[in-house]
Structure formats: structure tokens, C-alpha cells
Amino acid sequence: MKIRGERECQECGTRWSYYETGSVVCPDCGSMRSVGLDDPTEHTAGSAELDLTEIRGLVDDQPLADVAEAAAERCREYLRRSGFVSGGELRPLDDTYLAAAELRLAGEAVARAMRLSDDEGYYFLELLRGADAGERPPADAVPESMRTVRGLAYARAVDAYRSDLRRYLDDNPDETVGSLLATLRDHQKRIEALDGDVSPRSAGELVYIVRAIGRALADDDETALAEAQRRLDGFEVDL
Structure with missing residues (x-):
């Protein structure tokens, strides 16, 4: 959505950036009466941070199912x-x-x-150990019974990013990128239709492509755009 990110409190005159705080509440006096000073700008990012420290502390004392439910809710x-x-x-x-x-x-x-098999339990614990640092098991360490998790998770992440790329394109139009995103959506929807039951390699390749498109847009990187086009042209879903 488009918002006026630079705010000024009508009570005390404090100025702050909504882009940094994620709140329209004045950081000094707590008033909710503020006005925007800049032009409306596209903004979808929040101030969310992922911290799993507390949930990792439950592993030794709580049933694994309860820990898993808490981790899922925190990530959600x-x-x-x-x-x-x-x-x-x-x-x-x-x-x-x-x-x-x-x-x-x-x-x-x-x-x-x-x-729950030992491999499945270990896979979950490895995710819990490192997810808030951006770490996850490599593709060849994902148990066969859990590959739907990675496939569907990556497809949904690609969809979320693609959606924001579309919003960005509204203010920064690029016909080539728009065409790539339409093709990407077809592949992403197919993986979702399969409930993520594809090879981790296929899911990872889709992430690589959408990231390359993002770099092409953000940095005006023609090399990244060409790489995304090449990989998308050759993309096939491995079952």
C-alpha cells in the first residue's frame, strides 16, 4: 500500500519515519495524531524480527509437538x-x-x-536451530517425507515476493520483467497445485530466478535479468 512515511506529531511536533518504526504512534509522547509530510510511497515491509531463542529453550522440557506448534505460530x-x-x-x-x-x-x-522418524525430527530441529539466522538444511538433507514442506514453503515465498515485485512495477514499469513474472507465476502455481511435492532442486531454482529478477529491478542489473530469463526458459519441475 502507499503511505506517507515521514510523520509529524500534531501534539508535540516530533518527526519520525514510519518506515523505521512501523508505527503511526509518536515515539516521544505516544500520541496517535500525526500527519504525513511526504508523498504517498509504496510500502509493504514491516518491522518484524524473527527470534526463536525462547522456543529453542522449550526443547528439553516440552513435547516436540508443542515446541513445533509454538515455532510454527512464531514464524506465521x-x-x-x-x-x-x-x-x-x-x-x-x-x-x-x-x-x-x-x-x-x-x-x-x-x-x-x-x-515421527528420527530424520524428520532432526530436520525440524535443524530448522529451529538456525532459521532466525537464515540457516536451513541443504537440499540433500531434506527427508523425502518432508520435501513437500520445502517445495510448498519456497513456492509461497516466491509468490509473496512476486506479489511485491508487481507492486514495485506499478511505479517502475518494465515490460520484460512483467512477462517474466507471469511465466514464473505459472511454475509457482504448478508447484502449489502439487502441494510442494517436487524436488528441492526445483524449488530452489524458482527462488534463484525470482531473486535474480529482484536484483535486476533494484539495481538495474541487466546481467541478472538475462540470467533470470535464461534459467526461466530452461526451467522444468522435477517430480
């Missing part, structure tokens, strides 16, 4: 409050967002599982 809230356009500037699709998307679905799967 983080993802809901995240975005990729900040004051009109495009941000990258970062590793923390990807890890949070994957941990959310892994947590939901573990929380509802009747039986």
Missing part, C-alpha cells in the same frame, strides 16, 4: 508482518524469510504427526 506471525518494499525501495527475498516459511510448515507437520 513473522511472515504476516514481513514485506519487501520499504519506502519505495525494493528489498531482496532473504534467507530468514525462506527459513521462516519452511519452519512454519515443518512445525505444522511435526505438530500433527502421529509418528
Whole structure:
């Protein structure tokens, strides 16, 4: 949405940036009466931060299903409050967002599982250990029974980023990028239709492509755009 990010409090005159605080409440006096000083600018990014320290502390004392449910809820809230356009500037699709998307679905799967293999439990714990630092198990360490988690998580992350790229294009039109995003959406929708049951390599390739498109837009990088085009032309979903 477009907002006036530079705010001035009508009570005390304090000025601040909504882009930094994520709030229209005056940071000095707490008043909600403020006015925007700049032109409306596209802004979808929130001030969300992912901190799993407290949930990691539950591992030794709580059933794994309860820990998984708590981790999924924490990631769900983080993802809901995240975005990729900040004051009109495009941000990258970062590793923390990807890890949070994957941990959310892994947590939901573990929380509802009747039986959990050692590999599945280890996979979840590895995600929990490093997701807030943007770390996640490599593709070849994802258990076969959990590959739907990565596939669907990555497809949803690509969809969220693609959506914000579209918003960015409204103010920075580029016909070539628009065409690439339409093709990307077709592949992303197919992976979602398969409930993410694709190879981790395919899911990772889709992330690479949308990141390259993001770099092309944010940095006017023609090399990144050509790379995205080449990879998208050769993309196939491996089942």
C-alpha cells in the first residue's frame, strides 16, 4: 500500500519515519495524531524480527509437538508482518524469510504427526536451530517425507515476493520483467497445485530466478535479468 512515511506529531511536533518504526504512534509522547509530510510511497515491509531463542529453550522440557506448534505460530506471525518494499525501495527475498516459511510448515507437520522418524525430527530441529539466522538444511538433507514442506514453503515465498515485485512495477514499469513474472507465476502455481511435492532442486531454482529478477529491478542489473530469463526458459519441475 502507499503511505506517507515521514510523520509529524500534531501534539508535540516530533518527526519520525514510519518506515523505521512501523508505527503511526509518536515515539516521544505516544500520541496517535500525526500527519504525513511526504508523498504517498509504496510500502509493504514491516518491522518484524524473527527470534526463536525462547522456543529453542522449550526443547528439553516440552513435547516436540508443542515446541513445533509454538515455532510454527512464531514464524506465521513473522511472515504476516514481513514485506519487501520499504519506502519505495525494493528489498531482496532473504534467507530468514525462506527459513521462516519452511519452519512454519515443518512445525505444522511435526505438530500433527502421529509418528515421527528420527530424520524428520532432526530436520525440524535443524530448522529451529538456525532459521532466525537464515540457516536451513541443504537440499540433500531434506527427508523425502518432508520435501513437500520445502517445495510448498519456497513456492509461497516466491509468490509473496512476486506479489511485491508487481507492486514495485506499478511505479517502475518494465515490460520484460512483467512477462517474466507471469511465466514464473505459472511454475509457482504448478508447484502449489502439487502441494510442494517436487524436488528441492526445483524449488530452489524458482527462488534463484525470482531473486535474480529482484536484483535486476533494484539495481538495474541487466546481467541478472538475462540470467533470470535464461534459467526461466530452461526451467522444468522435477517430480
